[in-house]
Amino acid sequence: MSRALIIGGTRFIGRHLVEELLDAQYDVTLLNRGRHENPFADNERVSHITGDRTSGATLANAAEEVDPDIVVDCVAYYPGEVRMATKAFSGVGAYVFISSGSSYGPNHIPKREDETPLELCTEEQAVDDSSDTYGARKAEGDRAIFEAAEKGVNAMAIRPTIVYGPHDYTGRFHYWVRQVKNHDTVVVPGDGTNIHHIVSVQNVVRGIRTIAENGDAGEIYNVGDRRVLTLGDLVETVADVLDSDVNIVTASERELASEGIEITDFPLYNPNPHILSTEKLRSIGWEPFGHREAFAEAVAWDAQSAEKPGPDRDAVERVLESLST
Numbered sequence: 001m002s003r004a005l006i007i008g009g010t011r012f013i014g015r016h017l018v019e020e021l022l023d024a025q026y027d028v029t030l031l032n033r034g035r036h037e038n039p040f041a042d043n044e045r046v047s048h049i050t051g052d053r054t055s056g057a058t059l060a061n062a063a064e065e066v067d068p069d070i071v072v073d074c075v076a077y078y079p080g081e082v083r084m085a086t087k088a089f090s091g092v093g094a095y096v097f098i099s100s101g102s103s104y105g106p107n108h109i110p111k112r113e114d115e116t117p118l119e120l121c122t123e124e125q126a127v128d129d130s131s132d133t134y135g136a137r138k139a140e141g142d143r144a145i146f147e148a149a150e151k152g153v154n155a156m157a158i159r160p161t162i163v164y165g166p167h168d169y170t171g172r173f174h175y176w177v178r179q180v181k182n183h184d185t186v187v188v189p190g191d192g193t194n195i196h197h198i199v200s201v202q203n204v205v206r207g208i209r210t211i212a213e214n215g216d217a218g219e220i221y222n223v224g225d226r227r228v229l230t231l232g233d234l235v236e237t238v239a240d241v242l243d244s245d246v247n248i249v250t251a252s253e254r255e256l257a258s259e260g261i262e263i264t265d266f267p268l269y270n271p272n273p274h275i276l277s278t279e280k281l282r283s284i285g286w287e288p289f290g291h292r293e294a295f296a297e298a299v300a301w302d303a304q305s306a307e308k309p310g311p312d313r314d315a316v317e318r319v320l321e322s323l324s325t
């Protein structure tokens with residue numbers, strides 16, 4: 001039996017990771033502030049430490065109390081947090097930081113771990129709390145992984161693209177589920193061929209376990225679904241899972257702007273193709289989960305509690321009206 005410590009663990013990715021690790025016979029300890037309900041409160045194989053990860057002493061105490069074989073860091077949004085964690089957990093079998101596909105700078109197609117340059121990060125950006133600097137901060141966290149590995153720490157990271165699945169509180173994937181469920185005609189921005197690679201949460205947690213068990217120090221691994229879908233294909237697949245007919249109408253940036261909608265208001269729309277190569281993760285034994293099955297699980301989840309992003313519905317109706325005249 002191995003021991004896993006998860007920093008976070010009660011919302012979305014971390015929650016699925018607990019299940020993945022329990023299935024693989026790990027005993028799991030969660031370290032979080034206790035502000036979100038703990039879905040594993042009644043599970044005797046899941047322990048809980050209440051604490052804030054921004055405190056070095058809290059991390060050091062958790063390292064001593066749990067003596068984990070692996071540590072997965074779900075809530076490092078600042079490079080300083082990654083540095084603090086790689087110090088506190090310098091002796092563990094594996095420390096895995098959840099980074100992001102947003103770490104990459106240029107829009108190479110696909111984005112490859114050891115070729116595509118990362119975002120730069122200034123000292124100001126490293127401590128900035130706006131979403132604009134998210135990618136830069138994750139990239140600097142990746143560089144903290146490289147530095148830790150040079151000092152002998154078995155530190156690694158995973159770079160997921162946008163994640164979907166049950167308990168996805170961002171509601172980005174579910175925007176499209178709602179459109180297909182509630183409307184005969186669905187407006188897709190652009191011409192339907194735009195691509196923002198997405199990844200099922202099942203693929204992310206399988207990836208994290210694969211990295212913790214087989215990854216090499218200082219290495220970072222992308223994760224995305226093996227099959228990359230255009231936004232139009234994604235909507236068709238959701239409709240297929242729901243066994244429903246969908247009529248897709250595409251709308252250009254100008255047609256949307258005429259009704260006050262910015263094309264990027266649509267979740268999962270990206271004007272530039274965003275595709276992560278997944279070969280490196282595959283080469284260390286990652287077994288991908290099929291997107292059709294993952295869509296079925298995501299669609300079946302009751303997303304009432306999730307955020308509801310997306311353009312104003314009345315404005316979308318007006319676009320449809322103007323396109324039909």
Ligand SMILES: NC(=O)c1ccc[n+]([C@@H]2O[C@H](COP(=O)([O-])OP(=O)(O)OC[C@H]3O[C@@H](n4cnc5c(N)ncnc54)[C@H](OP(=O)(O)O)[C@@H]3O)[C@@H](O)[C@H]2O)c1
Nearest residue numbers: 008009010011012013014032033034035036052053074163
């Ligand atoms: N969703 C995506 O599309 C996507 C894509 C790429 C990367 N990521 C990365 O995935 C990670 C987030 O995953 P998730 O939210 O699904 O993880 P999660 O582990 O399921 O949930 C977040 C956890 O962090 C805890 N937490 C928050 N602030 C904390 C703090 N200061 N100290 C201790 N615990 C704290 C929360 O509990 P309490 O509030 O009770 O403390 C909760 O347990 C992030 O690193 C994000 O950058 C996500």
